[in-house]
Amino acid sequence: MSLSPKPISGEDCTRRAPDIPLADKRKSNDKAYIIEIDHVSKWFGEKQVLDDVSLFIRKGEFVTILGPSGCGKTTLLRILAGFNMPTDGRVLMNGSDITDVPPFERPMNTVFQRYALFPHLNVYENIAFGLKLKKEDEDSIDRQVRRVLKIVGLTDYEERDVDSLSGGQQQRVAIARAIINRPQVLLLDEPLAALDLKMRKDMQMELKQMHKDLGITFIYVTHDQEEALTLSDTIVVMNKGRIQQIGRPTDIYNEPVNPFVADFIGDSNILNGIMVEDHKVLFMYHEFECVDEGFQPNEHVDVVLRPEDIYIMARNANAMINGKVSACIFKGVHYEMTVVTDRGYELIIQDYNMFEVGQEVSLIIKPSDIHVMHRERFSNTVKAVLKDSTHVEMLGGIFECEPQEDIEAGTDVTVNFGFDDVELMDYSDEGAATGTVSFILYKGNHYHLTVTSDSGEDIFVNTSEVWDDGDMVGIKILPQAVKISKA
Amino acid sequence: MDLQKFVAKRSNWTIPYALFLAFFVVLPLILIGVYAFRNTEGSFTLQNFTRFFTQSEALNTFIYSVGIALITTLLCILFGYPAAYILSNAELTRGRTLILLFILPMWINVLMRSLATVALFDFMHLKLGEGALIFGLCYDFLPFMIYPIYNTIQKIDKSYIEAAQDLGATRLQVFLKVIWPLSIPGIVSGIMMVFLPTISTFAISEILTLNNKRLFGSIIQDNMMMSDTMNYGAALSLIMLIIIAVTSFATRTQNDNDLNDGGLI
Numbered sequence: 001m002s003l004s005p006k007p008i009s010g011e012d013c014t015r016r017a018p019d020i021p022l023a024d025k026r027k028s029n030d031k032a033y034i035i036e037i038d039h040v041s042k043w044f045g046e047k048q049v050l051d052d053v054s055l056f057i058r059k060g061e062f063v064t065i066l067g068p069s070g071c072g073k074t075t076l077l078r079i080l081a082g083f084n085m086p087t088d089g090r091v092l093m094n095g096s097d098i099t100d101v102p103p104f105e106r107p108m109n110t111v112f113q114r115y116a117l118f119p120h121l122n123v124y125e126n127i128a129f130g131l132k133l134k135k136e137d138e139d140s141i142d143r144q145v146r147r148v149l150k151i152v153g154l155t156d157y158e159e160r161d162v163d164s165l166s167g168g169q170q171q172r173v174a175i176a177r178a179i180i181n182r183p184q185v186l187l188l189d190e191p192l193a194a195l196d197l198k199m200r201k202d203m204q205m206e207l208k209q210m211h212k213d214l215g216i217t218f219i220y221v222t223h224d225q226e227e228a229l230t231l232s233d234t235i236v237v238m239n240k241g242r243i244q245q246i247g248r249p250t251d252i253y254n255e256p257v258n259p260f261v262a263d264f265i266g267d268s269n270i271l272n273g274i275m276v277e278d279h280k281v282l283f284m285y286h287e288f289e290c291v292d293e294g295f296q297p298n299e300h301v302d303v304v305l306r307p308e309d310i311y312i313m314a315r316n317a318n319a320m321i322n323g324k325v326s327a328c329i330f331k332g333v334h335y336e337m338t339v340v341t342d343r344g345y346e347l348i349i350q351d352y353n354m355f356e357v358g359q360e361v362s363l364i365i366k367p368s369d370i371h372v373m374h375r376e377r378f379s380n381t382v383k384a385v386l387k388d389s390t391h392v393e394m395l396g397g398i399f400e401c402e403p404q405e406d407i408e409a410g411t412d413v414t415v416n417f418g419f420d421d422v423e424l425m426d427y428s429d430e431g432a433a434t435g436t437v438s439f440i441l442y443k444g445n446h447y448h449l450t451v452t453s454d455s456g457e458d459i460f461v462n463t464s465e466v467w468d469d470g471d472m473v474g475i476k477i478l479p480q481a482v483k484i485s486k487a
Numbered sequence: 488m489d490l491q492k493f494v495a496k497r498s499n500w501t502i503p504y505a506l507f508l509a510f511f512v513v514l515p516l517i518l519i520g521v522y523a524f525r526n527t528e529g530s531f532t533l534q535n536f537t538r539f540f541t542q543s544e545a546l547n548t549f550i551y552s553v554g555i556a557l558i559t560t561l562l563c564i565l566f567g568y569p570a571a572y573i574l575s576n577a578e579l580t581r582g583r584t585l586i587l588l589f590i591l592p593m594w595i596n597v598l599m600r601s602l603a604t605v606a607l608f609d610f611m612h613l614k615l616g617e618g619a620l621i622f623g624l625c626y627d628f629l630p631f632m633i634y635p636i637y638n639t640i641q642k643i644d645k646s647y648i649e650a651a652q653d654l655g656a657t658r659l660q661v662f663l664k665v666i667w668p669l670s671i672p673g674i675v676s677g678i679m680m681v682f683l684p685t686i687s688t689f690a691i692s693e694i695l696t697l698n699n700k701r702l703f704g705s706i707i708q709d710n711m712m713m714s715d716t717m718n719y720g721a722a723l724s725l726i727m728l729i730i731i732a733v734t735s736f737a738t739r740t741q742n743d744n745d746l747n748d749g750g751l752i
Contacts, residue, residue, distance in 0.1 A: 083649055103652040104660075110653045116646035120668045129664070130654035181654065 033095075034059040034185060034217050035080065040089035042075055042241075049075045050086070051241040057234075062211050062218045064228040067238035068264065073221045076238070077187050080219065081110050093184075108185035109178035113193060115170045117162040123149075123173055124158035130181040148176040151210065168199045175210070185217045192227065204230055225265045229253065237261050253306075258376055259441050259448070262304040269310075269347050271444045273303040273372065281372055284345045284444070286320055288365060292372040302373045307350040309369035312337065312361050319362030323347070325355045339363065345444040380422075380459045383487065384415045392484060395475060396455030397433025401482040412487040419448065419462040421481030424473040431474025435459070437467045451475065519728075522721035527714075535722035545706055545723065549686075552703035555617075556685035559624040560632075563681050564674060566625070567632035571673070572666075574633070575640040586637060590630050597627055601694045619695045624685055631684075632677035639673030640666065675738050683731050703727065 035057040042050040049072045057063050065073045078084040079091060082103035090099045098106060109130070117126050124145055131141045149155050152172035162170060171191060178186055191207075192200045208231055211218050222228055228235050229249040237244040237252060237260075245257045256262035259270050273283035278293035283303050295301065315322065323341035335354045339347050339361060347363070355361050384394035388409045392401050399415075407413060428434040438458070439450035449461045451473060459475070467473070493499055526532045539545050574585050592600060604623045608615055643666060651661045689704035707727070710720030 081649075081653060083652075103649070104655045104657055110650070112646055112650060114646065116644065116650040118647055118650070118665060129651070133655045133660060133664075177650075177654065 032058050034093065035219070036090075036092035036095075037076070037080075038090045038092060040076070040079060040086040040091065042072070042079065042084065043087045049241050050079075052089075053238075053241070053243055054089075055236060055243065055246070057217060057219065060215055060217055062208075062220065062231060062233045063236060064220045064222060064232035064234070065236045065238060066222055066225060066228040066264075067244075068223055071238045072241040073223075073238050074189060077110075077189055077219065077221045080185075081108065081187055082106050107183055108187055109181050109183040110187040110189065111171075111174050111178050111191045113189045113191065115174040117170055117173055117177070119163060121162070122158070123154070123160045123162060123165070126162060126173055127177045127180055129177060134181075144180055145176075148180045151179070151213075152176045153206075167194050167196075168203065171195065171203065175207075179210070179214060179216075183216060185219060186214075188218065188220045190222050191220075193222070193224075200227070207231060229265070235265075237264065239264075255371060256304060256373065258373060259302050259304075260439070262302075262371075262373070263441055267307045267348055267350070269305040269307065269444060270441060271303045271305070271345065273301050275299045275301050275372060279367075281370060284321060284341060285343045288320065288370055289367040290370040290372060291367050292370070295372070295374070300375050300378060302375055304371040304373065305347070305365060305369065307336065307348040308334070309365065310347060310349045311364040311366075312339065312349050312351050312353070312355060313364070314355075314362070315360040316362040319364060321363040321365075323361055323363065325357050325359045325361055328354060328357055330354075346442075347444065377460065379416055379418050382415045382417075382457060382459065384413050384484075386411050386413050386484065390479075392482065395433040395435070395453040395457055395459065397431070397453075397475070399432045399477055399482060400479040401484060402479055404484060407484065407486060413484050414487050416483040416485070417477055417481045419460050421478055422451075422459065422461040423476040423478075424449075424451070424461060424463060424465070424467065425476055426473070428472050428474045431476045433475045435473055435475055437469055437471040437473060440467065440469055516728075519721045519724050522718050523725045524722075525718055527718060535719045536726070538719060539723060539726060548701055548706050549703050551700075552686045555621065555624070555702060556682050558621055559628060559685050560678055560682045562621070562625050563629050563632035563677065567629055567677065568636055568670075568674070570629075571633045571636035572640055572670075574637050586634070589633050592626070593630050598690055598694070600627060601691045605694060615695055615697050617696065617700055620692055620700055623691050623695045624688065627691065628681040628685065631680040635676035635680065636670060636673040639670045639676075643669050679735055679738060683734065686730075687727060 033056045035055075037053055037055040037057075040050055040053045041048065051072075053072075053076060065076060067073045075084060079086050082098075082101060086099065090097055092098065093106070093108075118129065121129070127145050127148060128141050131144060136144075145158070146155070149157065152175055154169060154172050154176065157165070157169070157173075162173060165173065171194075174191070188207075192203050195203060204227060207218075207220075211231075220228075220231060229252075232249055234246060235249055235252045236246050239260050245252060245261045247255075252261065252265055256265060256268075262268045262270055271283045273281050275281050275292070275295040275298065276287060277297055278295070279290055281288050281290045281292070281301065281303060313319070321341050323339040323345075325337050326340045326346075327338040329336045331350070334350045334352050337349045337351065337355055339349055341347065341363075349363070382394045384392045386404060386407050386409055387393050387398060389404045390401060391398050392413065392415060393399075394415055401415075423431075424437075425431045433453055433455070435451040435453040437449055438452040441448040441450075443462075446462050446464050447467070449463060449467060451459050451461055453459065453475065523535055524531055524533070526534060570589065574589075601623055604619065604626065605615065608619050613619070647665050647669070648661055651665045656664060686702065687704040687707070688702050689708045692700055692702045692705060703723070707720050707723045710716040710723060
């Protein structure tokens with residue numbers, strides 16, 4: 001995952017967070033790691049939910065594991081808590097292996113998603129639960145319960161039944177019940193997901209303050225990118241069981257490493273581009289100056305433009321791009337407008353000034369606001385078996401191909417085909433294989449879809465047709481586009 | 488009256504049930520009440536009740552019945568709870584099959600099962616009597632204890648168990664501090680379904696003790712069978728009814744909050 005470092009301009013300096021310790025994917029010699037997740041994989045039966053995850057977390061850090069549902073983030077947290085065992089790999093705490101240590105012996109505590117407060121105990125007894133197990137004396141327990149109740153702002157709630165509390169109050173009790181044990185690490189599993197927006201914002205601030213005051217390591221799991229950006233020292237973005245990127249919130253936002261991260265964190269316009277040479281990138285039929293370097297000449301790249309980084313103005317002769325406003329929504333502080341450029345690209349733009357629908361506008365993009373990413377792939381590569389000279393079995397189906405003369409039937413082969421060579425059919429029986437649309441990326445003038453075949457492999461398809469996430473599709477590939485080579 | 492409208496109104500559908508209840512539940516209850524306070528000539532008297540408290544035979548049988556019922560209930564909890572606990576932890580499908588096996592005997596008539604028990608005791612050359620009675624009662628009532636407990640334990644949110652482990656509880660502590668207290672509503676349900684019916688059992692006790700040991704139900708039955716003691720029998724029934732009502736009311740209020748969490752009653 002090499003990323004060309006951006007030369008730090010004046011503006012970038014102010015955006016960067018101060019140099020705080022940071023979680024990492026690779027271990028440095030530093031001994032300050034409290035948690036080390038070492039090549040952890042997890043299978044549930046046939047399904048792999050974690051794929052070789054390595055993560056090193058420093059003491060006192062606020063780390064957020066962020067990703068869409070089903071990305072493996074909760075499983076990772078449960079492995080840390082000890083409720084799940086990794087299929088492969090190790091978990092270390094303070095340098096010693098805790099992979100096989102049962103949950104009750106781990107010096108960490110969890111705040112559960114639905115709180116899991118004991119219904120047969122009142123607030124006081126719930127909070128005192130951990131200390132009573134440790135057989136601390138009553139006076140000391142009493143003092144500590146009162147102290148944590150004060151921290152979470154629930155003084156005088158001792159005798160209340162937990163069922164009589166609101167969601168926010170239950171949340172506070174759950175936090176109090178965890179922190180009273182003075183864990184070295186606090187694990188939080190989407191703790192705010194069940195709260196309403198206003199309450200969530202308040203609790204975010206309180207959690208951040210608590211983290212600062214208590215000085216313990218927080219590992220926080222969420223699917224809410226805004227929450228992650230607000231709270232964390234470090235964000236770990238996950239998708240499909242793999243870590244996509246680790247970094248400070250500003251780094252993740254300003255320098256996403258791939259289209260998934262760019263699309264998942266914040267709003268973004270993601271476009272195909274060509275890096276002509278250092279500091280020069282071509283997209284939307286225009287050559288832009290940029291600050292990125294370290295690419296091959298004419299390398300195909302992905303370009304990320306944040307909606308708030310595009311300057312919009314009335315039609316102007318000096319502009320880089322001209323277009324027309326096609327939609328405009330008031331979002332409270334700013335307006336969100338969709339602009340269709342004269343060359344047919346659709347861009348989302350946020351600005352404090354409103355431009356009416358149908359108005360001719362011009363756009364300017366500053367070099368430092370263009371973020372260029374290496375393409376992860378240029379075509380599809382799939383493992384297959386040659387059935388006979390004109391048929392190949394792959395993706396759980398049999399596809400036609402050009403006659404093969406030098407390869408014997410029955411050999412394992414590698415098949416290559418372009419993103420544009422795939423046709424998706426409405427009815428799954430119309431294709432040679434079937435699959436499900438699992439990720440949609442809009443690239444300004446076309447969609448780049450990830451289709452997971454029923455055999456579990458991902459292929460990537462460019463299309464201008466509109467599909468929905470989860471659509472069942474038939475996969476069809478032109479025989480002349482199927483390129484076969486020996487495995 | 489418009490018949491269609493009459494049929495369409497849902498509350499009218501309850502009329503047949505109301506009639507049934509009136510004739511077969513309320514009316515008999517009233518009759519028991521009436522008979523209990525009358526003598527054979529048909530005039531008002533409290534004699535039937537004073538007889539129960541002064542005559543040692545009925546009172547002793549009653550105390551003996553409560554004793555047998557207590558032992559049966561305790562044994563049912565002792566054997567039923569672990570069974571329910573194990574079943575609720577087993578894999579879902581396996582657990583369901585096992586619970587079915589436990590409940591299966593309930594499909595067979597109680598008398599048949601009791602007679603089978605007699606045959607079994609004969610075969611093994613064991614004496615019928617108190618021991619056989621307790622064995623038979625446990626055998627008959629065990630499913631009524633297992634099922635409500637199983638139901639309650641199965642519904643305990645697994646996250647409570649994880650939360651307890653997370654807070655430092657060992658497996659034993661998880662059981663003592665979380666699973667046991669949360670399964671009490673099921674135990675209360677089980678007690679109600681075992682303890683009270685046991686007191687009024689008569690056929691089982693007669694079969695399994697060769698009519699040597701008599702439970703309260705037998706006494707009621709004996710008195711009810713003869714016209715000259717019918718009033719006394721009615722009074723005994725009423726006393727038992729009151730005891731049942733009082734105990735179930737007491738357990739209900741005590742567990743009011745928890746009972747909706749999966750007990751049978």
